[in-house]
Amino acid sequence: MASANLNVMIKAARKAGRSLVKDFREVENLQVSVKGAGDFVSKADQEAERIIKDELRGARPNYGWLGEETGEEAGEDPTRRWIVDPLDGTTNFLHGLPHWAISIALEHKKEIVAAVIFDAAKDELFVAEKGGGAFMNDQRMRVSGRRRLDESLFATGIPFAGRGPLPAALQDLARLMPLTAGVRRMGSAALDLAYVAAGRYDGYWERGNKPWDVAAGILLVREAGGFVEGIRDGDDPLESGRLIAANTQVFEPLAKIIRSRD
Template identity: 80%
Template sequence: MPSANMNVMIKAARKAGRSLVKDFREVENLQVSVKGAGDFVSRADREAEKIIKEELRGARPNYGWIGEETGEEPGEDPTRRWIVDPLDGTTNFLHGLPHWAVSIALEHKSEIVAAVIFDAAKDELYTAEKGGGAWMNGQRLRVSGRRQMIESIFATGVPFGGRNTLPATLKDLARLMPLTAGVRRFGAASLDLAYVAAGRYDGYWERGIHSWDVAAGILLVKEAGGFVEAIRGEGPVVDAGNIVCANPQLFPELATQIRSWD
């Protein structure tokens, strides 16, 4: 049975998802402002975060909060905080590409203990709680069983605009692509991680990411039997700003390749 917190998270994700789907159908009419080169934020994005914040903080007013649009707010309970990306894949959304998601995680004492990723366009709801496994629409998820890099597909994020992680990512691609069956760049980190948990991808890595991009997906991968670490840096992987994950058979080689020149 889902916990009370999980039920709150699912309700918030579905409510925000319904709002986003409605706006997605009218994407050409959205009021769009520019946050930075290639990084857009829309009215839909802000409205989704407002919905989630009202649901989560209404149910758990003493928990802390960090959201992509509204930033960080401490809670009376310093050990717990919500980590939220109301619309991961905003650029996909604004271009009419149906690959974006709502991502909600609950952190307790620097560890992610509950996660929801809702792909509203495809009606796929990914959930996980610590020790309870990873699930999608009621079906148990497991990472893939592939053992050879050359048979495996990996996902990553390719920097846009003027981001300074582009040279490192190009080195990653030059090293990895000859060793694999392919690398995909779909533009939504939360779904990259969910797809690793579901065995659709065999692994994923990315540099220059935020906690709200990966918090929920980290727990999904772990609960589906995968390995997740920071590429570099100490402390919780959710705050590292970089990530590498894969099934247990492929993780050592993938991580070694990514770290070999880092």
Template identity: 80%
Template sequence: MQGSANLNLMIKAARKAGRSLVKDFREVENLQVSSKGAGDFVSRADIAAEKIIHDELMAARPTYGWVGEESAPVEGKDPTRRWIVDPLDGTTNFLHGLPHWAVSIALEHKGEIVAGVIFDAAKDELYWAEKGAGAWMNDQRLRVSGRRSMIECIFATGVPFGGRGTLPATLQDLARLMPACAGVRRWGSAALDLAYVAAGRYDGYWERGLNSWDIAAGLLLVREAGGLVGPIREGQDILEKGAVLVANDQIFAPFAKIIRDE
């Protein structure tokens, strides 16, 4: 694996946090009898994983900024670079003993994501990308799918829960999309949804109401695997607004037309 010093640092941090989370994941089943106990345990696991990543990255690059799900943002002495970290994307899956969750780490330079790592520790699948160097899973080069017909395509999304305001729009999306495609999956991890598009497992993905740490690394993976990335509402900043639409280059236009209800 030939990567930059920063990428190798990110991979080391992701693997270290992943090992910690796998250990905790094995304990979750024993805590299912007490939902509060399990929830508290997973919160502690999440925070511990972020501390591992923070300590690894900031020890090596103390001048970089930091944005993480479980901690306050830090403005670095180097204003051009910052880490964007989700230590456990797919927390609800983790809490329920479902082995579909990931560590996500991205490096932003001058407002652009230049390196990304997503580690699916439960399946030992490490996805990584650097700007201009392609996207990879372990030692395998990734390419988005080559499907050209919407009716053959499988898409992924997140269906909002707990009374979130984006639910009506998502249900309307599904009503328009389902008759036109081969299926929609909702697996509960935005980072892995994007990684799966990069790997050609899904043909496209869209979702609203996301945070920058959910998607930063995955967006670069999709781009470097030959996919197209855009906001759901044209002209919006994806990381700022948290509404994203990605697909292979063959079906991006018809897919976007359905989701944007044009």
């Protein structure tokens, strides 16, 4: 049974999702402003964050806030904060590709304790609470059971428009791809992690993420029985943005390859 906090998160995600789906159907008419090279922010994105913020702060006004569009705000309760990406996969959204998601996490004393990732275009709701397992549309999720790299499908992100460590990403691909069943670059870190939790991908790695990209997904993977660690020893994957996530069988061989250059 979902906690009161998780129910608030689900309500916020679904409400924002309805707004985004409406705008997605009219994507060609969206007014888009440039936030940076290759990194766009739309009115739809901003409206989704406003909806989520109103819902979450309305229900829990004393919690802190960290959002991609509106930044960080301290709360009266210094131990709890919402971490929100209102539209992960903005470039996909703006090109009419139905692969984007809302990501909401609740952090308590520096640990993620509840997570929601909502793929509104496909109506897939991924949720987890610490110690309570992970679910997709009320069905329990488990990471895959594949044991061999040559049977495994992985996901990653590749830096674009001068953002992030492109040489490192290309070296990773050169070392890993010949040993696997394939690597996908789908453009949403939140959904990459949700898909690892659901067993659709066997693992995921990436450098250069922000906390709102991965906070919810980290908990999903762990509650589905997978491992998530920083790429470098001692890294906090949430704070560093450099992480590896996988099922228990392929985590070590994947990590060995990715860490061989760090």
